[in-house]
Amino acid sequence: MRTAYRVETVRRAERELMARVPEGALMQRAAAGLAAACADLLGRVYGRRVVLLVGSGDNGGDALYAGARLARRGAGVTAVLLAPERTHAGGLAALRRAGGHTVAPAGAEAVVRRADLVLDGIVGIGGKGGLRPDAASLAAIVAEARAAVVAVDLPSGVDADTGEVHGSAIRADLTVTFGTHKPGLLVDPAREYAGSVRLVDIGLGGELPAEPELAALQHADVAALLPVPGGESDKYRRGVVGIAAGSARYPGAAVLAVAGALRGGAGAVRYVGPAGDAVVARFPETLVSDQGPRQAGRVQAWVVGPGAGEDAQTVAEVLAAEVPVLIDADGLRLADADAVRGRTAPTLMTPHAGEAAALLGVAREEVEGARLRSARELAARYRATVLLKGSTTLVADAGGAGVVRVNATGTAWLATAGSGDVLSGLAGSLLAAGLSALDAGSVGAYLHGLAGRFAADGAPVGAHDVAAAVAGAWRDVRR
Ligand SMILES: NC(=O)C1=CN([C@@H]2O[C@H](COP(=O)(O)OP(=O)(O)OC[C@H]3O[C@@H](n4cnc5c(N)ncnc54)[C@H](O)[C@@H]3O)[C@@H](O)[C@H]2O)[C@@H](O)CC1
Numbered sequence: 413m414r415t416a417y418r419v420e421t422v423r424r425a426e427r428e429l430m431a432r433v434p435e436g437a438l439m440q441r442a443a444a445g446l447a448a449a450c451a452d453l454l455g456r457v458y459g460r461r462v463v464l465l466v467g468s469g470d471n472g473g474d475a476l477y478a479g480a481r482l483a484r485r486g487a488g489v490t491a492v493l494l495a496p497e498r499t500h501a502g503g504l505a506a507l508r509r510a511g512g513h514t515v516a517p518a519g520a521e522a523v524v525r526r527a528d529l530v531l532d533g534i535v536g537i538g539g540k541g542g543l544r545p546d547a548a549s550l551a552a553i554v555a556e557a558r559a560a561v562v563a564v565d566l567p568s569g570v571d572a573d574t575g576e577v578h579g580s581a582i583r584a585d586l587t588v589t590f591g592t593h594k595p596g597l598l599v600d601p602a603r604e605y606a607g608s609v610r611l612v613d614i615g616l617g618g619e620l621p622a623e624p625e626l627a628a629l630q631h632a633d634v635a636a637l638l639p640v641p642g643g644e645s646d647k648y649r650r651g652v653v654g655i656a657a658g659s660a661r662y663p664g665a666a667v668l669a670v671a672g673a674l675r676g677g678a679g680a681v682r683y684v685g686p687a688g689d690a691v692v693a694r695f696p697e698t699l700v701s702d703q704g705p706r707q708a709g710r711v712q713a714w715v716v717g718p719g720a721g722e723d724a725q726t727v728a729e730v731l732a733a734e735v736p737v738l739i740d741a742d743g744l745r746l747a748d749a750d751a752v753r754g755r756t757a758p759t760l761m762t763p764h765a766g767e768a769a770a771l772l773g774v775a776r777e778e779v780e781g782a783r784l785r786s787a788r789e790l791a792a793r794y795r796a797t798v799l800l801k802g803s804t805t806l807v808a809d810a811g812g813a814g815v816v817r818v819n820a821t822g823t824a825w826l827a828t829a830g831s832g833d834v835l836s837g838l839a840g841s842l843l844a845a846g847l848s849a850l851d852a853g854s855v856g857a858y859l860h861g862l863a864g865r866f867a868a869d870g871a872p873v874g875a876h877d878v879a880a881a882v883a884g885a886w887r888d889v890r891r
């Protein structure tokens with residue numbers, strides 16, 4: 413499990429640790445890891461031109477000490493001091509001893525233009541609000557440079573706790589972060605500014621609490637959660653998932669949701685709705701019913717909404733069932749909010765940003781800019797688990813408090829028609845197999861993202877290709 417903690421928690425853990433180690437030790441650990449990452453990126457250090465952007469806090473201190481290490485290995489290092497009188501004194505002295513130089517911000521453009529590497533030490537977890545004007549001007553200069561950019565702890569200008577970006581921020585190729593990931597490194601839009609992320613161990617692990625702000629499942633976590641049949645299993649014990657989807661206008665959504673459900677681990681897939689012929693033609697193993705959900709026979713979980721058009725009656729019937737329900741697409745618009753809140757069995761809602769915005773009564777951009785807050789808010793309002801789709805998918809458990817799962821296995825190629833229908837079937841099938849809504853959502857997103865990568869492999873894919881690749885994702889995870 414990869415975890416991320418809020419700044420307040422990181423500060424507390426750092427205080428505990430600092431009380432037990434020699435003064436300055438943590439910063440030296442951070443700087444050593446940072447310098448090593450820079451050396452890896454550069455390949456050869458000797459003779460390279462390195463520019464440090466140095467703010468007034470300890471983030472600048474990290475950059476200065478790392479710069480000193482690179483200077484000792486033969487790099488030409490120049491520090492741009494944003495606030496010369498408040499620069500980290502020890503770091504500055506170390507850089508000077510190692511032969512490094514300093515310039516005022518007015519000289520930044522000339523040195524950055526010739527640099528091979530820029531280290532962004534403007535601001536780290538002490539940052540408040542968007543970058544101040546002098547720092548924003550540096551970010552603009554860096555954006556035009558050909559140099560590789562390494563962010564120290566965080567790209568300056570992004571919000572560490574929320575992943576929000578207000579105004580300009582540094583765009584890094586690599587972020588070297590210390591002690592633990594911060595939520596902003598895992599959630600868009602900030603995640604995009606971070607580039608790839610490398611975590612440097614400074615010994616903080618033992619001081620961090622059990623419950624992080626964010627958790628990202630890894631292969632081993634997913635493997636442990638996958639419903640794998642045993643000797644006693646039969647199709648009913650493995651769970652039956654009901655798919656109430658599709659309409660005369662959108663029969664394909666039903667086919668794709670069933671395609672996902674067949675790959676999710678339930679023992680059988682039951683379909684109700686007007687697209688039964690299309691579903692059976694493609695997947696003869698589906699149990700098709702021409703009755704509504706209430707009469708369709710037992711299921712252990714329902715999926716409702718993909719391609720549902722205006723069929724509010726079916727949505728209402730599914731919501732009245734006392735089994736877990738996944739609501740997607742049109743179902744999100746048609747579902748009665750009180751009916752969702754009043755349910756006793758788990759509910760998993762799977763909106764994309766536009767659907768989430770409609771449910772929250774805000775603009776889509778607002779959700780995209782504040783994904784973590786939006787997911788928690790929806791989960792609180794509906795008392796439902798919410799899977800907010802996007803380049804980084806978030807799953808907030810019912811009520812909105814607690815650890816939010818973040819999934820980054822996806823690929824931009826998954827932004828294709830019908831891809832969401834496959835995910836709803838897949839996650840619904842995991843629900844029917846007995847996973848909690850939080851696990852079904854996050855495992856579903858993980859497999860779906862991985863399947864998207866495998867199916868695409870650098871080229872456009874259709875949603876049916878993604879569904880077909882889910883089996884390969886299972887095997888990869890279980891290997
Ligand atoms: N506390 C610790 O134990 C460790 C901290 N480390 C480093 O220390 C950093 C935190 O240091 P600080 O607490 O000094 O804080 P920062 O260095 O992150 O930032 C604080 C400084 O930035 C300025 N600032 C705040 N918001 C700004 C904005 N929007 N635009 C421009 N300037 C802004 C403030 O005036 C303040 O002087 C971490 O991110 C990490 O890089 C590491 O050395 C590891 C150990």
Ligand SMILES: [K+]
Nearest residue numbers: 532535566568
């Ligand atoms: K930084």
